[in-house]
Amino acid sequence: MLKIHYSLESDVQNVIHDIAAPSEINIQVRNLVLKAKKGQSVARGDMIAEHPSKFGGAYHASVSGKATKVNYHHLTIECDHKENSVEPVDVKSMGPGKDLQRTLQELGIDVAPLSSRCGQLIINGLNPEPGIFVAELLLECENDILEVGLNIVKSLVHPVHTKLAVAKKTSATLSGTESVFVKPKYPNSLNALVIKAVTGKEFCDDTKIMSIMDIYNIGLVAKTGLPVTDTIMTISGHNYRVPFGTPIRHLLNELDMTVKSGDKVVLGGPFRGEAVYSLDEGVKKGDHGLFIISTGQFPSVEDATCINCGECVLSCPARILPNMISRYAEYERFEMAEKYDLHSCFECGLCSFNCTVRRPILQYIRFAKDQLRISGKAE
Ligand code: SF4
Ligand code: SF4
Numbered sequence: 001m002l003k004i005h006y007s008l009e010s011d012v013q014n015v016i017h018d019i020a021a022p023s024e025i026n027i028q029v030r031n032l033v034l035k036a037k038k039g040q041s042v043a044r045g046d047m048i049a050e051h052p053s054k055f056g057g058a059y060h061a062s063v064s065g066k067a068t069k070v071n072y073h074h075l076t077i078e079c080d081h082k083e084n085s086v087e088p089v090d091v092k093s094m095g096p097g098k099d100l101q102r103t104l105q106e107l108g109i110d111v112a113p114l115s116s117r118c119g120q121l122i123i124n125g126l127n128p129e130p131g132i133f134v135a136e137l138l139l140e141c142e143n144d145i146l147e148v149g150l151n152i153v154k155s156l157v158h159p160v161h162t163k164l165a166v167a168k169k170t171s172a173t174l175s176g177t178e179s180v181f182v183k184p185k186y187p188n189s190l191n192a193l194v195i196k197a198v199t200g201k202e203f204c205d206d207t208k209i210m211s212i213m214d215i216y217n218i219g220l221v222a223k224t225g226l227p228v229t230d231t232i233m234t235i236s237g238h239n240y241r242v243p244f245g246t247p248i249r250h251l252l253n254e255l256d257m258t259v260k261s262g263d264k265v266v267l268g269g270p271f272r273g274e275a276v277y278s279l280d281e282g283v284k285k286g287d288h289g290l291f292i293i294s295t296g297q298f299p300s301v302e303d304a305t306c307i308n309c310g311e312c313v314l315s316c317p318a319r320i321l322p323n324m325i326s327r328y329a330e331y332e333r334f335e336m337a338e339k340y341d342l343h344s345c346f347e348c349g350l351c352s353f354n355c356t357v358r359r360p361i362l363q364y365i366r367f368a369k370d371q372l373r374i375s376g377k378a379e
Pocket of ligand 2 (some may be wrong): 022289305306307308309310311312322326354355356357358359361
């Protein structure tokens, strides 16, 4: 059995490696508004989809080539391996205001956190999950881009105080912020718990929190004038810059990683990540880790009946009842799941991980939240 560790401390070299371009990419377009058609030629950075929400960032081609397949789930682009790219936008010389906000959104940034002022801005600089070292890597290696990003954010939200939550013992800093040290142990990296660690309160109306990865993307967009088209991932202890849509199969081949029959490939972290249904699935915005879980490392997850042991309740840092919420979600009684504080769950995954009978509690919770969002009953 795999021994799981909860430490969020980095133990890799602070270097970002590039991944060779794949022959085709599969960009997930589910629940997005498509802007590209089958047969269309696209340059790197061309907008291919928009988020339907008011503040969601647009999605762009991460390579130049031709759209060869479009379905409900994916847009496939066959790469021509040319350097065709869109013209950069002069973001840095734009003054703060709605135009800057709209431009950032068109370049792929989710601008919801930038849409109103706040008294306190917290930058979450903790590595998100055990085995994923992207946050500390960016603080160590990309400080100049982070400073550009932070200045843009400050110009839009006008915080009185700006705090950087970082792991205890780290020497990483960010100009224009005051460091607050947090014990680097999962789930302390989750936004709700970072806010509590920094402010001492669970609900702070006048406080916003953004991840160091968000600040980096804003800085990169401002510095290059080009849209966000890739993500940084920790894989097997190394960090890689990976274009959106890169098929998992290509990543595994490039990194000489073997998947045996029965193994699970997980995109995201060991607690919050989700198994991919196909190795052709493409890497998405917000994916920062890839793990292979071998057969037998963990007991498999199954739709078993809850035995009321209470383990999930004991492990829940939100102090809610995951056993009750998951039962109501399983039988699509979403209104009852809401009554049991579904929306207070911040999806740490500890309940699923510790469930005695290995019920997919987190998946039921995400299912309930998704269904309520789709039906317009929740944000
Ligand atoms: S994922 Fe489970 S343990 Fe974590 S906050 Fe939600 S209900 Fe609680
Ligand atoms: S840990 Fe699993 S079996 Fe135990 S109460 Fe929670 S959901 Fe039920």
